[in-house]
Amino acid sequence: MNFLAINALKAACIDAFPIILSTRSNGRIPITHPSASAFNYSIAGILLDDKLYCIDVSDKYSVWNILPNKALISQARIMKEGNTRWTDLTKSSKGVEYITSIYEFADDGQYQGEITSTYRDKSAQEFRRFYYNQHKDEQHYKDELAKKIALPIEDIKIEDVADINKEVKRSFVVKPDLVLGDEFLYIDPMLIKHFAENPFKAEARKFPIQFNYLENHIQIVRIDIPDGYKVEELPESITYVLDEDNTLKFLYHVAVNGNTVDVRYHYTINDLLVLQTKYPELQDFFAKIVSKCSEMIVLKKIGEDEAVSITETEA
Secondary structure, eight states: OHHHHHHHHHHTTOOEEEEEEOOGGGOOOOTTSOOGGGOOEEEEEEEETTEEEEEOTTSTTOBTTBOOGGGOOSOEEEOOTTOOEEEOOTTSOEEEEEEEEEEEEOTTSBEEEEEEEEEEEHHHHHHHHHHHHHOSSHHHHHHHHHHHHTSOOEEEEEESTTOTTSOEEEEEEEOOSOBBTBSEEEEOSOOSOSOSSOSOOSSOOSSOEEOSSEEEEEEEEEEEOOTTEEEEEOOOOEEEESSTTOSEEEEEEEEEETTEEEEEEEEEEOOSEEOGGGHHHHHHHHHHHHHHTTOOEEEEEOOHHHHHHHHHHHO
16 A cells, blocks of 8 residues: 555655565564565655655554554665665654643532643544544443543543544543532542553563653643632652653642642653663653652641631731
């Protein structure tokens, strides 16, 4: 199919060419003595203003420079007359997942949140693949999502999941089991868990770790502080990096701004390959993320004397 696409592009006077590679499951190409038999896959490529654009038309969710995971390898060969060379495809496909969560207490005292997610580029491709390959329909997806976050879901909307040229948007409402009245309110700001547990549980690692794709996962959380309550305890703001090259980076920032608590969660993969020698550091990195995202925000009811003091101060 990719060679048919190359021929069609050439017929349209676009200088297209094949890029041959060995998929991840097939193994790495030995650069010093590569052989034709080592390659098992090809995609289509073009050069525009010296920038490489590639596509795998055999993948139903692929668009330009958004490749399936199996093709995101560091040693691919451009087969263009007069310009045959090696190229790194690992940085060709980047994904962004942006989540905003707004939580407040309704007039009846029920705690509720509206959560909106936007999936762009590679993250949109992965969302579509997961949505269509693992679920019968939208109701099935809703049921599985409710199980994952352990909460009922209301008013779910999924936009543009069928259009591979657009970003995917998803929104829904949740109502955690929390109501006004108690002296202390324990609020989990990370109801949408990026990592519910450490993905690296083995004691040791003999081979390098390869992540699926370069990723930016961002969550912005705003929690309204209800009248009659104050912030008693907040998680500590931190920044973690795996190594001096910023291969993996995690930022978690919490602040009180007026009558809201604002949380920013930012997880970044800047390089797909981590050597096995860094495995202990990698385990510790994800352990810190899981631990940080389990910490609670504690709100305390303001006593009558304190309420009077606050009123006088404001006056």
